[in-house]
Amino acid sequence: MTAPVSATTPGAAAAAPGFHPVIVGSDIGVYALARSFHERYGVRTTVVAFAEPGPIAHSGIIDTVLSGSDPDDIVATLERFAAQRQAAAGAQGNGQERLVLLTNMDWVVRDLVERRSRLEPAYVLPFADAPLIDRISDKAEFAAVCAELGIPTPGTVIQDFAAADAPGWEPAPVGFDFPVIAKPASSADYHGVTFPGKKKIFEIATPGELDRLMISLRDAGFRGRFLVQEMIPGDDTQMRSVTAYADTSGRVTLRCSARVLLEERTPAARGNPSAMIVERIDPILDAAQRILEHTGWRGFANFDVKLDPRDGVYKFFEQNPRIGRNNYYLTAGGQNPTEVLVDDVVHGVRREPVTAETEVLYAVVPHALLRRYVLDPDLNRRVRELMRSGRTVHPLKYSADASPRRRAYVLSALVNHVRKYRTYYPLEELRRVHATNTPTAATGEVRA
Structure with missing residues (x-):
């Protein structure tokens, strides 16, 4: 089925939407957003991508601009696109349009917000400010906010790697039963870390397996916080x-x-x-x-x-x-x-x-x-x-x-x-x- 759309049809809104969507990324979620924009407003979306994988490839509703994945490369690409878009609008005698900037990757959210002053006023960045994003994206800090509000979270032990280079450093003891779940507190801090067997989320069956993971993280140079949580049963x-x-x-x-x-x-x-x-x-x-x-x-x-x-x-x-x-x-x-x-x-x-x-x-x-x-x-x-x-x-x-x-x-x-x-x-x-x-x-x- 084609999902329900709002009462304004794409054709009716396409004449002068007054904005243009720009999305950094290339996954299913990026295509889905472009589809939603097209369904509602009849507009094409510009996608700034590091490659052109299947979800966005050969699309008739997307224009792809390739960029390097370094944060400064992304911002430079966005700046060039904004200048080109503005020049084209001026040459055609079109009025001012707002460039609405989105992404579906945590680390790109952080990088864009940290460079907000470079991107505005060419772009609208509909994100919270950097300190709040850093706070709430950290799963340990999020759990603290939930505790303030009386909202339940799983039992959690925070493993802090900030002092992992110090002699005698050891991870904090885990007081609940195995198996457990282990994952980074901040996916942005974990993004650039590489080691054999790296995963987004780890299911850890034994204390020895957890010890090996902690050593791998330390040796890979990870210096953020890793959470060990009780495993809530159920599929x-x-x-x-x-x-x-x-x-x-x-x-x-x-x-x-x-x-x-x-x-x-x-x-x-x-x-x-x-x-x-x-x-x-x-x-x-x-x-x-x-x-x-x-x-x-x-x-x-x-x-x-x-x-x-x-x-x-x-x-x-x-x-x-x-x-x-x-x-x-x-x-x-x-x-x-x-x-x-x-x-x-x-x-x-x-x-x-x-x-x-x-x-x-x-x-x-x-x-x-x-x-x-x-x-x-x-x-x-x-x-x-x-x-x-x-x-x-x-x-x-x-x-x-x-x-x-x-x-x-x-x-x-x-x-x-x-x-x-x-x-x-x-x-x-x-x-x-x-x-x-x-x-x-x-x-x-x-x-x-």
Whole structure:
């Protein structure tokens, strides 16, 4: 299906939108944003990319500008593009347009915000300020904010590597049972670190395995903070996703939540949802809104949450300073995020808050694979009914941008998912994890 779009048709808005979207990156989330802009306003998006991989290749709604990945290269490319765009507009006698700059990568968010003075006023940067981004993107600091607000988080030990060069340095002891989860407090601090076996998230089975990881991080020169967290039982269907937008006055004007069905399992993409059902879940929507308004956030934010089957409490893991890779689930859920953004930063419109709540299945994996991987019978029936009724969406399947080469890429990507799940998450492992989904009498609260 083509996801719902707002009442203004692309053709009606395309005459003089007054802005031009520019996105740094090249993943599915970048294409999804470009699609949402095109659906709502009929505009093409300029993508500043380090390469031209499948999600954005051969697109009829994207113009790609290649750049080096060094932060100064990115900014220089953006400056050149802005100058060229302004010169072209002047030569054609067009009026002033706003360049709206976005990205879906944490480290690029930080780099752009740190260079805000170079990019403004040519660009509108709809991000929070650098100190707040650094604070809230650090998972340890985020947990502290949640503690202030009484919002539950998993049990956590913070391993600080700042003094790892000192003689006798040792990581802090871990006081809860194994297996545990280990991950960087700040993905931006971890981005440039390389060592054998590097992953986005580690599942650690034994204390010895954790010790080896700590040594690898120290020897690789990592000097940030790494978190060791209790592993909340349950498979991917216990996860929830929340995305929200806080406008320039600090009001949260857009919210969306979804029940995750399946997550990516490859080391580089671990933890990204690959299938979700848009579902209004007020306890976590309200908690996310409290966090954003308490901290004075501006722009998009994405939260990872898990329902703990041991006590029935939703527990918040982290806040990302961007709209997220799977942002098209907002448009599919009935609220196009680009409209909320443009009204705020281009037109200065103070909108009434909205929540996306159209039930729809968002999936980037084959439906046949998803039917096999959702083991809960009631949830599986719900998934099958959404499939039968056509209430499904794939962000790359856009009828207005469906050249043969793009259709071939989407097909190959779907086939490749089958191989990846067979390799990284066989059904036998899923069945073992699913067995820990046993619920308690409590149901879905956010409480201390």
